[in-house]
Amino acid sequence: MGNQTAFLTFSGIISPSARQLAEQLCRQQATPKKGEQVRLNTLAVSFVNSYLQYMSVETDLEASDCWNPVQQLFMDVADLSIKNIGSLECRPVLEGEEFVYVPPEAQSNRIGYVAVQISKSYREAKLLGFIKEVSTDILAISQLSSLEKLLEYLTQLNTAKLTVQSQISNSLIQITQWFDNIIDNSWQEIEALLSTQAIYADSSLRNTKHAFISRGKLIELRQQKTEQTVVLVVTLTPENESEMDVIVEIHPTKGEIYLPQNLQLKILDLEGACVMEAQTRSTNKNIQLQFSGEIGEHFSVKLVLGDSSTIESFAI
Known part of the structure; x- marks a missing residue:
């Protein structure tokens, strides 16, 4: 079904179910041109999915x-x-074509690109090769690396x-143990970490019903010859027996009025994907994010300032 040479490719039959789905989605589109685009994309993704x-x-x-x-x-x-890794773009190519079209919307948030040659009958496909990154709409097939890569x-x-x-699991902070x-x-x-004014503003964010x-915690962010220290505050409030409200805040240290400009606060899920974020401007005295999570759920707090970053990981 496949062929092994110095430059690895893979050829095979597109499954009837994939062809049927592609035809169905094609008919749902507003124009024939859009329908053909969706058909080819569906066939390409289905074939790569089967191969992987x-x-x-x-x-x-x-x-x-x-x-x-x-x-x-x-x-x-x-x-x-791709589970736990990211999105792989599967760009369709018709027989005889020497270039792959990569639209602007597919040129970011991808772990790589695979060119998939689709036969005129839509019954067969061939994986032509792979590339990690693209920076242009038109990619020559000759630029692709072997599928083995x-x-x-x-x-x-x-x-x-x-x-x-x-590493995250080994350094998890069990914050429900704080109770x-x-x-x-x-x-x-x-x-011990915040000025009186900051503490007062900080406390107003909390749900006093529970x-x-x-x-x-003091967090150091080092940038070349300078070092910035901020205060990370985490607040936990029980919502019910199985759920907690969490507030994550960043404050300047005592003696400072404002946070560093362009400081990013991010909440990451277990897979490391950013699910919430906030960023300081020139005169922010604090930034904060609030969310709810179930007991046992994991999350991480990431602070980014320029080329410096740090992560604190938690289990609710």
Whole structure:
């Protein structure tokens, strides 16, 4: 079904179910041109999905943007979600063509690009090669790397992801233990870290109907020859037996009025994806994000200032 040469490619039959789905989605589009685009994108993604599953790479087809009817309508995307890694763009190419078209909306938030040659009958496909990044709409097929590089690359990304997750798990802060007074010494009462005015403003954010606990930590962000220190404050308020409200705040240290400009506060999920973020301007005295989470849920707080960043990881 495949061929192994110095430059690895892969040829095969497109499954009847994939062809049927592509035809169905094609007919739902407003114009024949858009319909053909969706058909080819669907065939390309389906074929790459089958190949990667055959090579024991876990995919999540339904999580891909190209499977979203709204995304199909307004965008030209052919992404395949690779579990725990990211989105791989699967760009269709017709027989005889020497270039791959990569639309602007597909030139970011991708872990790589695969060119998929689709036969005129829509029954066969061939994976022509792979490239990690693109910076132009038109990519020559001759620029692609062997398909073997794709498998090596996905293995590297998965290994790196597992390593990061392991490091996060090993350094998790069990913040619900704060209610039992099990608190690491680096997390102090906020009165020791913030000015009186900041504490007053800080307390107004809390839900006083329920018990809550707040702790703060000094965070150092080093930039070349300078060093900025801010205060990270985390507040936990029980919502019910299985859910907690969490407030994450950043304040300047005592003696400082404003936070550094362009300081980014991000909340990351277990996979390391950013789910919420805030950024300071020139005169921010604090920034904060608030969310709810279930007992046992993991999240991380990431602070970014220029080329300096730090992460604190928590379990609710």
